[in-house]
Amino acid sequence: xxxxxxxxxxxxxxxxxxxxxxxxxxxxxxxxxxxxxxxxxxxxxxxxxxxxxxxxxxxxxxxxxxxxxxxxxxxxxxxxxxxxxxxxxxxxxxxxxxxxxxxxxxxxxxxxxxxxxxxxxxxxxxxxxxxxxxxxxxxxxxxxxxxxxxxxxxxxxxxxxxxxxxxxxxxxxxxxxxxxxxxxxxxxxxxxxxxxxxxxxxxxxxxxxxxxxxxxxxxxxxxxxxxxxxxxxxxxxxxx
Amino acid sequence: xxxxxxxxxxxxxxxxxxxxxxxxxxxxxxxxxxxxxxxxxxxxxxxxxxxxxxxxxxxxxxxxxxxxxxxxxxxxxxxxxxxxxxxxxxxxxxxxxxxxxxxxxxxxxxxxxxxxxxxxx
Numbered sequence: 001x002x003x004x005x006x007x008x009x010x011x012x013x014x015x016x017x018x019x020x021x022x023x024x025x026x027x028x029x030x031x032x033x034x035x036x037x038x039x040x041x042x043x044x045x046x047x048x049x050x051x052x053x054x055x056x057x058x059x060x061x062x063x064x065x066x067x068x069x070x071x072x073x074x075x076x077x078x079x080x081x082x083x084x085x086x087x088x089x090x091x092x093x094x095x096x097x098x099x100x101x102x103x104x105x106x107x108x109x110x111x112x113x114x115x116x117x118x119x120x121x122x123x124x125x126x127x128x129x130x131x132x133x134x135x136x137x138x139x140x141x142x143x144x145x146x147x148x149x150x151x152x153x154x155x156x157x158x159x160x161x162x163x164x165x166x167x168x169x170x171x172x173x174x175x176x177x178x179x180x181x182x183x184x185x186x187x188x189x190x191x192x193x194x195x196x197x198x199x200x201x202x203x204x205x206x207x208x209x210x211x212x213x214x215x216x217x218x219x220x221x222x223x224x225x226x227x228x229x230x231x232x233x234x235x236x237x238x239x240x
Numbered sequence: 241x242x243x244x245x246x247x248x249x250x251x252x253x254x255x256x257x258x259x260x261x262x263x264x265x266x267x268x269x270x271x272x273x274x275x276x277x278x279x280x281x282x283x284x285x286x287x288x289x290x291x292x293x294x295x296x297x298x299x300x301x302x303x304x305x306x307x308x309x310x311x312x313x314x315x316x317x318x319x320x321x322x323x324x325x326x327x328x329x330x331x332x333x334x335x336x337x338x339x340x341x342x343x344x345x346x347x348x349x350x351x352x353x354x355x356x357x358x359x360x361x
Contacts, residue, residue, distance in 0.1 A: 003352050003353060003354055003355060004261070004352070004355045005350050005351070005353075006257050006258075006351050006352075006353060007349070007350045008257055008348050008349065008350055008351065009347065009349060010253060010347065011346060011347060011348075012246060012249050012271065012347060012348050015249065015252075093245065094242055126242035127242075128277070128278040129242070129277055129346060154326040155276050155277065158276060158326075158328065158340070159276075159344075187327050187329075188326055188327075189338055190328050190337060190338045191336070191338050192338070
């Protein structure tokens, strides 16, 4: 008999996308703002989050899940903030997938949380295709990485909603050109707000926490409905 | 190497489709991969062969159609294909735009299967 061709036209990551949609609906039902935090290794995700959780915990209830190939070091560091923290060990996997996040949060009462940070595996390529049900995809870009990182890794950076620049206390020592980095971000992801921060000096954290608070209030006031990701693309650049 | 994860999803989906039709062997898989999907064609091909081992996709040919990146220019009000330099601005009028209309695709387009049996009951 002749071979047959089946026309399918389905998304390859359909199973992940469906799980992510369920997570997003659950986060919306619980009035929880979820952030997928991506960066290259060593950009300072854990330091940013430890400080952010500590700040948010004064007025809100914030939790974090963190993905790494091995060790529970990051979970221990994040736990210093007083937040509930869960480590996801990915083994050899270079990114988080929606089922890992679902498994990590399954024992938590999400109704009791306001913010959930998902610290992805440090990698500027692989996490881009996996929707984790987040409201915001946050790129952390450190000044120790070079101004042209956005041009080298456009696929992930283009998918981000907001960019946090870290370690700006080192700008002088590194002769780093912050404006050039911001121009390159704008080139690859036009309209994304860019916030300059230093976890060492605390610079920029008021603006960052304020940004998160506003997004949270906006989500709560829209009756828990998630703002469409596409809407974030038209936001004006936030100057800090 | 996230292509291995993607290849596993692809093989699972192709095997499921073949099994629904009662076929034990997939001959060809056709996929569409956008240039903004972050997937490297050669890595996906390599991973596909690994993921297909011991499944109905073993030995199947993988055809990959690469989709270029297009954005919707708010000023021209028209889709525009971006050149290769990852500058997210209209190539005609220069207006910056993050409104991607194509280029993120990761699609299973079709599978070619042997018609060797009636669907399993």
